[in-house]
Amino acid sequence: MGLFSQLAEKPWTPEQAAIDDRHKGVEFSLTTPQFGLRVFLGFVTVIFTLFVVVYVERMVFADWKPMPEPWLLWVNTAILVISSIGLQWAWVSADKGDADGVKKGLYLGGVLAFAFLTGQLLVWQQLVVLGFYASSNPASAFFYLFTALHAVHLLGGLVAWGRTAIKVKSGMDMAKVRGSVELCAVYWHFLLVIWIVIFSLLLFT
Amino acid sequence: MAYVAPAPAEVEEVELYHAKSFITKYVFSQDAKVIAIQYSFTAIAIGVVGLVLSSMMRLQLGFPDSFSIIDPADYYQFITMHGMIMVIYLLTALFLGGFGNYLIPLMVGARDMVFPYVNMISYWVYLLAVLILVASFFVEGGPTGAGWTLYPPQAILEGTPGSGGGIILMLVSLxxxxxxxxxxxxxxxxxxxxxxxxxMTLMRMPLTIWGIFIATILxxxxxxxxxxxxxxxxxxxxxxxxFFMPAIISMGEQLEYGGGSPILFQHLFWFFGHPEVYIVGLPAFGIVSDLISVHARRHIFxxxxxxxxxxxxxxxxxxVWAHHMYVSGMNPWFGFFFATTTLIIAIPTALKVYNWVLTLWKANIRFTIPMLFALGFIVTFVNGGITGLFLGNTAIDVPLSDTMFVVAHFHMVMGVAPLMVIFGAIYHWFPLMSGRMLDETLGRIHFWVTFIGAYSIFLPLHYIGFQGVPRRYFEMGETNFIPPSVQDLNAFVTVVAVMVGFAQILFFYNLFKSMSSGEIAEKNPWKAASLEWQTPEQPPAHGNFGxxxxxxxxxxxxxxxxxxKDDFVPQDMHPDEVGGEGAHEASKE
Structure with a gap:
């Protein structure tokens, strides 16, 4: 049922009432946590979109100097991709009820996420050594801002990941952890996409 | 053919968190009703601070040379904190955190919010934000005096009051x-x-829920x-x-900043700031629709x-956001676009006003206190809306920009009007929340003083604005174009404002006294049809619906x-119990 036909209902007519009494109306075919996560991701998307808009707007001013692109960022990107693959593996395994696969995938994903964060810190260090401070140029300020925000989101994800990992380690029933594993995986993929956008912005501008 | 009841509810029961101790029941509570009351009390408490600040400003404006305790820096700080507190920490938090939390689960027939734990954290983070805001009053240099819009560059430069810790705490709090x-x-x-x-299909939801729902999405x-x-x-x-700071010389010294765009901040701010008006407005529209319908005993038109x-x-x-920025030096075509969209938004808004009025037409109006406030809202909203049409037009806005006319406009439309709804809603739902009625006489006095007082304050400000008196000025001094009568008017406004401020004590007295010793409310005292009044207990117990x-x-x-058999049919009354033919017309099928 589309949005418009939904909004065109006449709740006061007998015909509509006979239909309405039998169900609770339109819902999304997602579980509550799945839906909650989608709403949250929507919110985060708006934040990053606005940051990108401001970035593009700020770029046109004369004082903009492009940043160097440390090769380490490529390595970090690869790590994050594999991290995401790890969680996807855990998700697929959870669907199959394969506890071993869930464990391996989840651990791989989490450990690599930590590795990614460490890698990002190393990039920061390299840039500081090269003399690129947050205050030296808007481009570097944006770089620090974007990477920090992305890292904060990933850290938040790692909290959820930690809780899921504890559940998995304690040998909880696969049917019960499946939902949490799925949410982690979706969130990881989302953060990967955000990172790729940020990284491309850095590469192409 | 007799009505055939559908099969029993297939809605899944959710596992509910049951609090075991006093602390988890009333302090770190996961029950939306308790969280709602926590939100409301915090919001109202900080709102009282905002009210006191406005009285201080009025004292300065009304009697410029009499209060040596208020210096220009204080004045800017009062303005800033008053604006920020009222718009964000009071109105947004009260409508969404307060009424939203209380009414959403009850009105849609849920036992609680879907994520009760997150809901609890939400309140505590809000409280933290309020405490950080309050802390800024106590740091060196005091709270920020940048104006609630916090425009750079001045917001963060030395010379603006509170440019030390104040502005930092403000931003962190936000x-x-x-x-x-x-x-x-x-x-x-x-x-x-x-x-x-x-x-409970979407199109059977009360308008209160629709208003809160759309406002939350915004x-x-x-x-x-x-x-x-x-x-x-x-x-x-x-x-x-x-990011926002241009190259700048401050107090004779070239600062490190350079190249940033202050206008960029203005765009960001107003891209938030204009929808914010409706974040406050839409729940008010929704709630007032329900108040009018219940107290006029008529379905909403x-x-x-x-x-x-x-x-x-x-x-x-x-x-429509850039209509706040007509004087920022924008391209005239840009202004033309935003003026057009601004005027277009008057169409759905006017439609709502017509429907409220048409609901009242030939209705069985009961002049209860919620109804008085609802009527007060309609009048005030029309008033503030019409001056909005003035200011939405670029050509009229430019001369009126930054005058008291603007102050009068937005106080009418998003200060007094939503406040009328808040008061009406409190008088309406207080029996549900506490099981007791508020005192009727005190309520009537409170309404009339607040309503007439609000007009005595803000109508003159329109006129003062037309005279060209700028907003945000500590004092006028010797100004040729402003007639001396303006000062008399200002003194009058101040006297009324202080009186209205004090009159709110009546309301709080009523609230606290009725909570403990008010008349016990009968079940569903307003005979409302919506679901929140149909709970087995009043006030509703944990889990809401037995x-x-x-x-x-x-x-x-x-x-x-x-x-x-009655003049209202509750939403959940089985069609067989309604009596007569009319209620569930489905029985005719």
């Missing part, structure tokens, strides 16, 4: 507010969309802009980045159109149904 709000907002949206009981889309602006301004202040108007206003509110979730058979506006 960031926390947004984080806390997001957690709440997630709950409101998902509960409305996924947590409804059987029979907030989830608009607050990110404030977040982005706030974070970047904070970095400009703390790390000396130049044009229910569907009311829903459409809410959705339309919500959508259009995102493409053993079984209600099943809804009709919309929330079944008043004066022909043939029914």
């Amino acid at each position: 960031i926390f507010f947004i984080i806390g709000f997001t957690m709440g907002g997630l709950n409101y949206v998902v509960t409305v969309l996924q947590g409804r009981t059987r029979g 907030a989830l889309l608009a607050f990110p802009a404030l977040f982005v602006g706030g974070v970047m301004l904070l970095l400009d202040r703390v790390l000396e980045t130049s 044009g229910y569907r159109m009311m829903v459409w108007a809410l959705v339309a206003i919500g959508g259009i509110s995102f493409i 053993d079984e979730l209600p099943v809804v058979y009709r919309w929330a506006y079944a008043y004066g149904v022909p043939g029914a």
